[in-house]
Amino acid sequence: MPERGLTGARCGYNGTDQPGSLAYVPRLSEVIAALENLWPAERAESWDAVGTVVGEPDQEVSRILFAVDPVQEVVDEAVKLGAGLLVTHHPLYLRGTTTVAASTFKGRVVHTLIKNDIALHVAHTNADTADPGVSDALAGALGLRVVRPLVPDPGDPEGRRGLGRVCELEHPLTVRELAARAAERLPATAQGIRVAGDPEATVRTVAVSGGSGDSLFDHVRAAGVDAFLTADLRHHPVSEFTAERAHSPLALLDAAHWATEWPWCELGAAQLDEISDRNGWDLRVHVSKTVTDPWTAHAASAPTSDTMGAPN
Numbered sequence: 001m002p003e004r005g006l007t008g009a010r011c012g013y014n015g016t017d018q019p020g021s022l023a024y025v026p027r028l029s030e031v032i033a034a035l036e037n038l039w040p041a042e043r044a045e046s047w048d049a050v051g052t053v054v055g056e057p058d059q060e061v062s063r064i065l066f067a068v069d070p071v072q073e074v075v076d077e078a079v080k081l082g083a084g085l086l087v088t089h090h091p092l093y094l095r096g097t098t099t100v101a102a103s104t105f106k107g108r109v110v111h112t113l114i115k116n117d118i119a120l121h122v123a124h125t126n127a128d129t130a131d132p133g134v135s136d137a138l139a140g141a142l143g144l145r146v147v148r149p150l151v152p153d154p155g156d157p158e159g160r161r162g163l164g165r166v167c168e169l170e171h172p173l174t175v176r177e178l179a180a181r182a183a184e185r186l187p188a189t190a191q192g193i194r195v196a197g198d199p200e201a202t203v204r205t206v207a208v209s210g211g212s213g214d215s216l217f218d219h220v221r222a223a224g225v226d227a228f229l230t231a232d233l234r235h236h237p238v239s240e241f242t243a244e245r246a247h248s249p250l251a252l253l254d255a256a257h258w259a260t261e262w263p264w265c266e267l268g269a270a271q272l273d274e275i276s277d278r279n280g281w282d283l284r285v286h287v288s289k290t291v292t293d294p295w296t297a298h299a300a301s302a303p304t305s306d307t308m309g310a311p312n
Protein backbone atom coordinates (compact mmCIF):
# COMPACT_ATOMS: atom_id res chain seq x y z
CA MET A 1 0.00 0.00 0.00
CA PRO A 2 1.14 3.55 -0.60
CA GLU A 3 2.01 5.63 2.41
CA ARG A 4 -0.99 6.83 4.44
CA GLY A 5 -1.93 10.44 4.79
CA LEU A 6 -4.38 13.04 3.68
CA THR A 7 -2.10 14.59 1.12
CA GLY A 8 -2.56 11.82 -1.39
CA ALA A 9 -2.43 13.63 -4.72
CA ARG A 10 -1.50 11.06 -7.30
CA CYS A 11 -0.22 11.63 -10.75
CA GLY A 12 -0.91 9.59 -13.83
CA TYR A 13 0.46 12.30 -16.09
CA ASN A 14 1.30 10.87 -19.43
CA GLY A 15 4.37 12.74 -20.55
CA THR A 16 2.87 15.58 -22.58
CA ASP A 17 5.99 17.63 -21.81
CA GLN A 18 7.97 15.36 -24.08
CA PRO A 19 8.27 16.83 -27.55
CA GLY A 20 6.29 14.94 -30.15
CA SER A 21 4.21 12.93 -27.64
CA LEU A 22 0.49 12.95 -28.16
CA ALA A 23 -1.63 13.15 -25.04
CA TYR A 24 -5.02 11.53 -25.19
CA VAL A 25 -7.58 13.01 -22.87
CA PRO A 26 -10.20 10.31 -22.28
CA ARG A 27 -13.92 10.93 -22.47
CA LEU A 28 -16.08 10.35 -19.41
CA SER A 29 -17.66 7.28 -21.04
CA GLU A 30 -14.21 5.68 -21.40
CA VAL A 31 -13.26 6.37 -17.78
CA ILE A 32 -16.64 5.09 -16.57
CA ALA A 33 -16.16 1.91 -18.60
CA ALA A 34 -12.83 1.38 -16.79
CA LEU A 35 -14.49 1.98 -13.39
CA GLU A 36 -17.34 -0.40 -14.28
CA ASN A 37 -14.75 -3.01 -15.14
CA LEU A 38 -13.19 -2.65 -11.68
CA TRP A 39 -16.52 -2.49 -9.83
CA PRO A 40 -19.37 -3.86 -11.98
CA ALA A 41 -22.73 -2.38 -10.98
CA GLU A 42 -24.39 -5.80 -11.07
CA ARG A 43 -22.22 -6.89 -8.13
CA ALA A 44 -23.79 -4.24 -5.87
CA GLU A 45 -26.46 -5.21 -3.33
CA SER A 46 -30.03 -4.93 -4.65
CA TRP A 47 -30.83 -2.07 -2.20
CA ASP A 48 -27.76 -0.08 -3.25
CA ALA A 49 -27.56 2.89 -5.67
CA VAL A 50 -24.27 2.72 -7.59
CA GLY A 51 -23.07 3.96 -10.96
CA THR A 52 -23.03 7.36 -12.65
CA VAL A 53 -25.23 9.94 -10.90
CA VAL A 54 -24.23 13.05 -12.89
CA GLY A 55 -22.29 13.22 -16.15
CA GLU A 56 -22.09 13.94 -19.87
CA PRO A 57 -20.63 10.82 -21.55
CA ASP A 58 -18.77 12.70 -24.32
CA GLN A 59 -17.11 15.21 -22.03
CA GLU A 60 -13.32 15.00 -21.76
CA VAL A 61 -11.94 14.23 -18.30
CA SER A 62 -8.35 15.07 -17.35
CA ARG A 63 -8.61 15.15 -13.55
CA ILE A 64 -10.41 12.81 -11.17
CA LEU A 65 -10.98 13.04 -7.42
CA PHE A 66 -11.67 9.99 -5.20
CA ALA A 67 -13.52 10.51 -1.89
CA VAL A 68 -15.69 8.58 0.56
CA ASP A 69 -18.65 10.99 0.76
CA PRO A 70 -20.39 13.06 -1.95
CA VAL A 71 -20.88 16.06 0.35
CA GLN A 72 -20.58 19.77 -0.45
CA GLU A 73 -17.04 20.19 1.01
CA VAL A 74 -15.79 17.36 -1.22
CA VAL A 75 -17.55 18.81 -4.29
CA ASP A 76 -16.00 22.21 -3.51
CA GLU A 77 -12.61 20.46 -3.36
CA ALA A 78 -13.32 18.92 -6.79
CA VAL A 79 -14.20 22.37 -8.18
CA LYS A 80 -10.98 23.87 -6.82
CA LEU A 81 -8.99 20.99 -8.29
CA GLY A 82 -10.58 21.40 -11.73
CA ALA A 83 -11.77 17.79 -11.64
CA GLY A 84 -14.06 16.48 -14.39
CA LEU A 85 -15.12 13.46 -12.35
CA LEU A 86 -15.70 12.77 -8.67
CA VAL A 87 -15.72 9.09 -7.67
CA THR A 88 -17.23 8.40 -4.24
CA HIS A 89 -17.84 5.29 -2.17
CA HIS A 90 -21.13 6.42 -0.65
CA PRO A 91 -24.17 7.05 -2.87
CA LEU A 92 -25.62 10.56 -3.12
CA TYR A 93 -29.22 9.34 -3.31
CA LEU A 94 -29.66 5.90 -1.77
CA ARG A 95 -33.45 5.96 -1.46
CA GLY A 96 -34.38 8.02 -4.52
CA THR A 97 -35.69 11.57 -4.61
CA THR A 98 -38.29 13.77 -6.24
CA THR A 99 -36.21 16.95 -6.16
CA VAL A 100 -32.72 18.24 -6.92
CA ALA A 101 -33.63 21.80 -5.87
CA ALA A 102 -30.53 23.65 -4.67
CA SER A 103 -32.39 24.46 -1.44
CA THR A 104 -31.68 20.87 -0.33
CA PHE A 105 -28.09 19.92 0.47
CA LYS A 106 -28.05 17.03 -2.00
CA GLY A 107 -29.66 19.22 -4.66
CA ARG A 108 -26.97 21.83 -4.08
CA VAL A 109 -24.36 19.11 -4.62
CA VAL A 110 -26.02 18.23 -7.96
CA HIS A 111 -26.18 21.91 -9.00
CA THR A 112 -22.53 22.54 -8.09
CA LEU A 113 -21.45 19.43 -10.01
CA ILE A 114 -23.38 20.31 -13.18
CA LYS A 115 -22.44 24.00 -13.16
CA ASN A 116 -18.77 23.02 -12.96
CA ASP A 117 -18.89 20.19 -15.51
CA ILE A 118 -18.07 17.57 -12.89
CA ALA A 119 -19.47 14.06 -13.18
CA LEU A 120 -20.24 11.88 -10.14
CA HIS A 121 -19.79 8.11 -10.10
CA VAL A 122 -20.47 5.83 -7.12
CA ALA A 123 -18.87 2.45 -6.30
CA HIS A 124 -20.33 1.24 -2.98
CA THR A 125 -21.19 -2.40 -2.14
CA ASN A 126 -19.68 -3.40 -5.52
CA ALA A 127 -16.37 -1.94 -4.23
CA ASP A 128 -16.83 -3.53 -0.77
CA THR A 129 -16.83 -7.06 -2.19
CA ALA A 130 -14.36 -6.47 -5.06
CA ASP A 131 -10.95 -8.12 -5.33
CA PRO A 132 -9.20 -5.97 -4.30
CA GLY A 133 -11.87 -4.08 -2.40
CA VAL A 134 -12.54 -1.77 0.54
CA SER A 135 -11.44 -4.25 3.21
CA ASP A 136 -8.25 -5.15 1.30
CA ALA A 137 -7.36 -1.46 1.38
CA LEU A 138 -8.14 -1.34 5.12
CA ALA A 139 -6.01 -4.46 5.76
CA GLY A 140 -3.21 -2.95 3.67
CA ALA A 141 -3.30 0.27 5.68
CA LEU A 142 -2.94 -1.77 8.87
CA GLY A 143 -0.11 -3.92 7.50
CA LEU A 144 -2.17 -7.13 7.67
CA ARG A 145 -1.81 -10.13 5.37
CA VAL A 146 -5.16 -11.00 3.80
CA VAL A 147 -5.99 -14.72 3.96
CA ARG A 148 -9.56 -14.82 2.60
CA PRO A 149 -12.90 -12.97 2.52
CA LEU A 150 -14.86 -13.01 5.79
CA VAL A 151 -18.10 -13.63 3.84
CA PRO A 152 -17.14 -15.12 0.47
CA ASP A 153 -19.19 -14.14 -2.60
CA PRO A 154 -20.77 -17.43 -3.79
CA GLY A 155 -20.59 -16.05 -7.34
CA ASP A 156 -16.78 -16.08 -7.28
CA PRO A 157 -15.39 -19.58 -7.99
CA GLU A 158 -11.91 -18.43 -6.92
CA GLY A 159 -13.21 -17.39 -3.49
CA ARG A 160 -11.40 -14.06 -3.54
CA ARG A 161 -14.35 -11.64 -3.64
CA GLY A 162 -16.67 -11.04 -0.70
CA LEU A 163 -17.39 -8.92 2.33
CA GLY A 164 -14.68 -8.23 4.94
CA ARG A 165 -11.33 -9.99 5.09
CA VAL A 166 -9.75 -12.52 7.45
CA CYS A 167 -6.13 -11.51 8.00
CA GLU A 168 -2.96 -12.57 9.77
CA LEU A 169 -0.44 -10.39 11.54
CA GLU A 170 3.19 -10.84 10.62
CA HIS A 171 4.08 -10.70 14.33
CA PRO A 172 1.54 -11.12 17.15
CA LEU A 173 0.42 -7.89 18.85
CA THR A 174 -1.63 -7.23 21.95
CA VAL A 175 -5.10 -5.78 21.40
CA ARG A 176 -3.76 -2.51 22.82
CA GLU A 177 -0.90 -2.48 20.28
CA LEU A 178 -3.23 -3.32 17.39
CA ALA A 179 -5.54 -0.46 18.41
CA ALA A 180 -2.55 1.89 18.61
CA ARG A 181 -1.46 0.79 15.14
CA ALA A 182 -4.94 1.43 13.73
CA ALA A 183 -5.04 4.86 15.40
CA GLU A 184 -1.66 5.68 13.88
CA ARG A 185 -2.18 4.35 10.36
CA LEU A 186 -5.82 5.25 9.63
CA PRO A 187 -6.62 8.92 8.93
CA ALA A 188 -7.05 10.86 12.17
CA THR A 189 -10.59 11.29 13.51
CA ALA A 190 -12.09 12.67 16.71
CA GLN A 191 -13.15 9.18 17.76
CA GLY A 192 -9.85 7.35 17.41
CA ILE A 193 -10.18 3.61 18.14
CA ARG A 194 -12.46 2.07 20.81
CA VAL A 195 -11.78 -1.39 22.17
CA ALA A 196 -14.09 -4.02 23.71
CA GLY A 197 -12.15 -6.84 25.35
CA ASP A 198 -8.91 -7.48 27.20
CA PRO A 199 -6.31 -4.93 25.98
CA GLU A 200 -3.47 -7.33 26.86
CA ALA A 201 -4.85 -10.33 24.89
CA THR A 202 -2.66 -11.56 22.04
CA VAL A 203 -3.82 -11.08 18.45
CA ARG A 204 -2.50 -13.32 15.67
CA THR A 205 -5.53 -13.29 13.38
CA VAL A 206 -7.96 -10.43 12.79
CA ALA A 207 -11.06 -9.90 10.69
CA VAL A 208 -11.55 -6.44 9.18
CA SER A 209 -14.54 -4.88 7.44
CA GLY A 210 -14.63 -1.28 6.22
CA GLY A 211 -17.81 0.59 7.20
CA SER A 212 -20.58 -0.67 9.52
CA GLY A 213 -19.71 -4.21 10.58
CA ASP A 214 -21.99 -5.32 13.38
CA SER A 215 -24.10 -7.45 11.02
CA LEU A 216 -21.03 -9.67 10.52
CA PHE A 217 -20.65 -10.96 14.10
CA ASP A 218 -21.84 -14.49 13.21
CA HIS A 219 -19.20 -14.72 10.49
CA VAL A 220 -16.53 -13.33 12.84
CA ARG A 221 -17.40 -15.99 15.44
CA ALA A 222 -17.23 -18.70 12.77
CA ALA A 223 -13.88 -17.41 11.49
CA GLY A 224 -12.29 -18.06 14.91
CA VAL A 225 -10.15 -14.90 14.79
CA ASP A 226 -8.61 -13.13 17.79
CA ALA A 227 -9.99 -9.67 16.93
CA PHE A 228 -12.44 -7.84 14.65
CA LEU A 229 -11.85 -4.28 13.44
CA THR A 230 -14.76 -2.41 11.88
CA ALA A 231 -16.91 0.71 12.44
CA ASP A 232 -20.27 1.89 13.83
CA LEU A 233 -20.44 -0.73 16.60
CA ARG A 234 -23.38 -0.17 18.94
CA HIS A 235 -24.02 -0.88 22.62
CA HIS A 236 -26.43 -3.83 22.43
CA PRO A 237 -24.78 -5.90 19.69
CA VAL A 238 -21.35 -5.41 21.32
CA SER A 239 -22.67 -6.09 24.81
CA GLU A 240 -24.31 -9.33 23.67
CA PHE A 241 -21.34 -10.35 21.57
CA THR A 242 -18.85 -9.89 24.42
CA ALA A 243 -21.16 -11.66 26.91
CA GLU A 244 -21.39 -14.65 24.60
CA ARG A 245 -17.62 -14.59 24.19
CA ALA A 246 -16.96 -14.28 27.94
CA HIS A 247 -14.49 -17.19 27.92
CA SER A 248 -12.81 -16.17 24.67
CA PRO A 249 -10.22 -13.47 24.08
CA LEU A 250 -11.91 -12.18 20.90
CA ALA A 251 -11.63 -8.38 20.95
CA LEU A 252 -13.62 -5.77 19.04
CA LEU A 253 -11.98 -2.62 17.68
CA ASP A 254 -14.24 0.20 16.53
CA ALA A 255 -12.90 2.95 14.24
CA ALA A 256 -14.69 5.86 12.55
CA HIS A 257 -16.70 4.68 9.54
CA TRP A 258 -15.04 7.23 7.23
CA ALA A 259 -11.54 6.28 8.39
CA THR A 260 -12.08 2.58 7.63
CA GLU A 261 -13.20 3.33 4.08
CA TRP A 262 -10.80 6.14 3.18
CA PRO A 263 -7.90 3.73 2.34
CA TRP A 264 -10.06 2.46 -0.54
CA CYS A 265 -9.79 5.91 -2.16
CA GLU A 266 -6.00 5.45 -2.35
CA LEU A 267 -6.43 1.91 -3.67
CA GLY A 268 -9.02 2.93 -6.30
CA ALA A 269 -6.89 5.89 -7.38
CA ALA A 270 -3.86 3.60 -7.79
CA GLN A 271 -5.93 1.10 -9.81
CA LEU A 272 -7.20 3.85 -12.12
CA ASP A 273 -3.69 5.31 -12.47
CA GLU A 274 -2.49 1.94 -13.70
CA ILE A 275 -5.32 1.71 -16.25
CA SER A 276 -4.62 5.28 -17.35
CA ASP A 277 -0.93 4.50 -17.90
CA ARG A 278 -1.79 1.35 -19.81
CA ASN A 279 -4.20 3.24 -22.08
CA GLY A 280 -1.87 6.21 -22.55
CA TRP A 281 -4.40 8.62 -21.08
CA ASP A 282 -3.52 12.15 -20.03
CA LEU A 283 -5.24 11.83 -16.66
CA ARG A 284 -4.41 12.94 -13.14
CA VAL A 285 -6.01 11.00 -10.30
CA HIS A 286 -6.26 12.59 -6.85
CA VAL A 287 -7.48 11.48 -3.42
CA SER A 288 -9.61 13.86 -1.35
CA LYS A 289 -7.95 15.65 1.56
CA THR A 290 -11.30 16.55 3.14
CA VAL A 291 -12.17 14.79 6.40
CA THR A 292 -15.87 13.94 6.13
CA ASP A 293 -16.23 11.98 9.37
CA PRO A 294 -19.26 13.76 10.88
CA TRP A 295 -17.83 13.53 14.43
CA THR A 296 -15.63 16.56 15.07
CA ALA A 297 -14.51 16.43 18.71
CA HIS A 298 -13.91 13.99 21.55
CA ALA A 299 -13.62 14.56 25.29
CA ALA A 300 -12.00 11.76 27.29
CA SER A 301 -13.78 10.98 30.57
CA ALA A 302 -12.19 12.56 33.64
CA PRO A 303 -9.75 10.25 35.50
CA THR A 304 -11.38 8.87 38.63
CA SER A 305 -10.42 6.78 41.67
CA ASP A 306 -13.89 5.27 41.64
CA THR A 307 -13.52 1.62 40.60
CA MET A 308 -16.63 1.90 38.44
CA GLY A 309 -14.88 4.28 36.08
CA ALA A 310 -11.24 3.51 36.75
CA PRO A 311 -9.04 2.94 33.75
CA ASN A 312 -7.47 -0.53 33.86
Ligand SMILES: [Zn+2]
Binds near residue numbers: 090211212257261
Ligand atom coordinates in the same frame (compact mmCIF):
# COMPACT_ATOMS: atom_id res chain seq x y z
ZN1 LIG B 1 -19.56 3.23 4.24
